[in-house]
Amino acid sequence: MYRVLLPVDTNEDRALAQADYVSSLPDATESIEVYLLFVFTEDSEDLPREFEKFKSASRISSVRRAQEAIENAGIDVTILEDSGDTEGDILEEAETYDVDAIVLGGRKRSPVGKAIFGSTTQGVILKSDRPVVVTGGGKE
Template sequence: MYEIVMGIDDNEDRARIQAEEILDMPFADETVHVTLQHTFDDPEESGAVDEVPAVQRARETLEADGLDVSLASATGTPADGILDTADDRDADLIVVAGRKRTPTGKVLFGSVTQRVVLDTDRPVLVCSGRDT
């Protein structure tokens, strides 16, 4: 089985783009399982991952094409949530969506995508945010 962990924020368009990129990948005869991971700021909300519209959108897109999907959530920083889930699931691939940021914005606010890429030994697919 080929395990993919897809980190999802609150943007439905980015989640759709990520799901479509996964569906465009050539998997040969591999059975593919995708874990949709969302990180909450507030621990009180962490049980409601299936109520996040972006998660719902990605799940619908992937399941409509026959992929097996499960959900995971965490609290804290998004990069830590994605990396921890990837480790827990022994992911073969991590999928994240990039966003356009100015160089100053990257320095001030950091980058989840950058941190995931730099802090893992697993392959990472960075999908274009396409101005979303």
């Protein structure tokens, strides 16, 4: 089995672009297993207040939409959730599940924005010893 880690955030278009990429891989239904990861962070302002009490990745619409797309393609998917440092959690889960590749959803950021705020994608690419694929941001 070819194992793929698919970390998603709250953006549904990005999550669907990642799911579409995985679904398009050769022989995906027979040979790919997906670990869909959502990391809850302290400063996650995109989440409604009601999630503070019942934090569960399966309640996040981007996670549900990506899961549906992957399952509709006939691919096995496991939902993972974590909390803390997104970049560190992605690398840790990749190691824990011994994935063969990490599929990230890219977003448009200016060079200044990357320098000031940092970039999870850039950090994962530089620190991972596994192949990292960055998909487009969908309809962004």
